[in-house]
Amino acid sequence: MKKRNPVSITILAVLLIIIVAYYLFVQNFTYLTSPLFWGTVFICVIIVMIQNSIGDLVENQKFLKLSEAEKSAYLEEKSKPYFKALYESAFKKQSVSEEKDILIDHGFDGIMELDNQLPKWWLGLFYFGCAFCAIYMASFWLTDFAHPVKEYDDEYKMQTAAVAEYMKNVPQATLETAVFSEDNVEAGKEVFQTNCVTCHGEGGRGGIGPNLTDKYWINQPEKTLFKNVFWMVENGSPNNPTMQAWGKNGVVSGNDIQNVAAYVYHINQEQPPITVAEGGAAPQGTEAHWEK
Ligand code: HEC
Structure with a gap:
């Protein structure tokens, strides 16, 4: 028994x-x-x-x-x-006297096969594996457990939340503190490609928005070119809502405005203007005389 x-x-x-x-x-x-x-x-x-x-x-x-x-x-x-x-x-093994009971009726060349019991530890692991497999499969199909897509989503949300948290705490440039730096031009170019290129054209040649490479400016609220661009991106155009207040609306952070202003400064001051003959938009506004 x-x-x-x-x-x-x-x-x-x-x-x-x-x-x-x-x-x-x-x-x-x-x-x-x-x-x-x-x-x-x-x-x-x-x-x-x-x-x-x-x-x-x-x-x-x-x-x-x-x-x-x-x-x-x-x-x-x-x-x-x-x-x-x-x-x-x-770890029970059959004794020699028990072997005759478990001898299977076929052998070869004198080698006989025994119907040995599987070791209990092996059976235990096997049953545990089966049970775990059933529960795991059920939870995989019926719930979000161990779903790569769901895990990716969670991870993604956590990371974006962490980035947002970081951005909230990192000090942002303002119109007063922003300074031009050659190092920001590359990063500014990326901001420009993401947010501005649709209206201001490739390289700032103009389109829906004015040509940013020439000397003519509609809006000149600030005395230096760099601060002028910062002001425009921060506040938008006072006369034309097509140019929105990217900074005030929270679309572009202070540091990114500092970057994109450096890029616009770069294409305006450190590169030749893109003329109408080269596919640039015709000048708009009045000629600006920027302070250094
Ligand atoms: C939806 C189209 C649109 C987008 C996108 C846009 N702008 Fe503008 N932008 C304009 C228009 C239109 C004007 C002209 C405003 C006016 O007439 O006062 C303008 C004006 C400007 C001016 C002042 C030019 C001048 O002659 O007074 C600057 C600088 C400028 N934009 C920079 C940017 C930057 C940097 C971005 C990206 C962050 C950007 N703009 C995105 C449409 C746009």
Whole structure:
């Protein structure tokens, strides 16, 4: 007669499975305070107890039918501590005298095949793997657990939030503090390509917006070219809403305005203007005399 697992071990195993399953579906441990979780635990424990009681009854009935020798062998087996017995059975090997019982009826060249039992530790791992696979597959199909797309989304949101947080705290250039630097021209070019090129054309040659490479300017609120560009991007055009207030509207940060102003300064002062003959827009406004 087979020895049964103690009920405490079964309850522990069931608890473990419930915890793992809940974790896979909820994906954190907040469920530990939920009545649903404890309800599941309660019901499962009751079911295990009932199953155990039925097992007890069946065991008693079977026990009565054993011979005296079998009874004492069984009782001795049963009195062994659970984990000791488990350990021993995990590494149990057939004795030579038992081999004839498990000899399979085919062999070759004198080599015979034995129907050995699989080691218990191997079977245990195998069953655990099967159970885990089933729970994992179920949670994969039914929930967001371990979904690469979902994980990517979460990660992406976290990173953009971190970037936004950083941008909020990093000191931003203002009209007063902004200075021209040759180092910002490259970064400014990128800002220009992203936000401005649709209206001001490739290289600032003009289009919907004025040519930014020539000496003629509609708006001249500031005395230096660099600050003038900063002012325009920060505040937009007072007369023409097509040129929006990129800075005030929060579309472009202070540091990016500083960069793009450096780029516009660069194409206006450090490069020849793009003339009408070269595909540039015709001059608009009046000639500007920028202070250095
Ligand atoms: C939707 C089209 C549009 C976009 C995008 C745009 N602008 Fe403009 N921009 C204009 C228009 C139109 C004007 C002329 C405003 C006026 O008439 O007062 C202008 C004017 C300007 C001026 C002043 C030119 C002058 O002669 O007074 C600067 C400098 C400028 N824009 C820079 C930029 C920068 C830098 C960006 C990108 C951050 C940008 N603009 C994006 C349409 C645009």
